[in-house]
Amino acid sequence: MFIYTVRANTLKFIGVIGAAVLALCMLIVFIPAYEPASTAAIATATARYTYDKVKTEADVVSFLEQFGWTVEETPLETIEIRIPTQFDKVMNAYNELQKNQGLDLARYKDKDVMRYTYRVTNYPGYSGTVYANVIVYKNKVIGGDICSSDVTGFINGFQFPETK
Numbered sequence: 821m822f823i824y825t826v827r828a829n830t831l832k833f834i835g836v837i838g839a840a841v842l843a844l845c846m847l848i849v850f851i852p853a854y855e856p857a858s859t860a861a862i863a864t865a866t867a868r869y870t871y872d873k874v875k876t877e878a879d880v881v882s883f884l885e886q887f888g889w890t891v892e893e894t895p896l897e898t899i900e901i902r903i904p905t906q907f908d909k910v911m912n913a914y915n916e917l918q919k920n921q922g923l924d925l926a927r928y929k930d931k932d933v934m935r936y937t938y939r940v941t942n943y944p945g946y947s948g949t950v951y952a953n954v955i956v957y958k959n960k961v962i963g964g965d966i967c968s969s970d971v972t973g974f975i976n977g978f979q980f981p982e983t984k
Contacts, residue, residue: 871923871961880936880954883961888980891938891952898936901955905930918963921977925955925963933957940966944981948973
């Protein structure tokens with residue numbers, strides 16, 4: 821048979837522990853979840869754009885138009901590509917571009933996707949050839965870019981550049 825005695829100090833200790841647990845629970849319930857500012861900004865900026873229901877070439881053109889781009893109606897290239905299983909340095913850099921516009925190709929590693937390439941006709945302040953690449957998986961845009969064909973050119977996300 822065991823005999824256990826409880827002193828006033830033990831009761832105080834249990835009370836303090838109980839109060840601490842209660843305070844922690846209250847903090848968890850009443851303090852809002854933290855969301856990094858960059859993610860919130862991306863979500864706000866992309867909230868008005870639709871990335872799904874892209875089934876035809878006309879849907880791809882409509883997708884680009886919602887960002888302000890004007891492209892030729894017929895794509896220069898429509899090709900099935902595979903997102904690599906392992907990303908090298910170049911692919912990691914390209915995926916960073918995607919992440920900056922709220923997309924992420926890492927979720928689609930080792931998947932076959934469609935890439936549509938169109939000629940852009942309204943890139944502001946640039947007279948060279950500009951292409952729009954749109955990557956689609958299961959009727960949803962999962963990535964893409966606006967780029968120039970020049971060796972010293974540029975590559976940007978879908979957002980239309982601000983004119984100065």
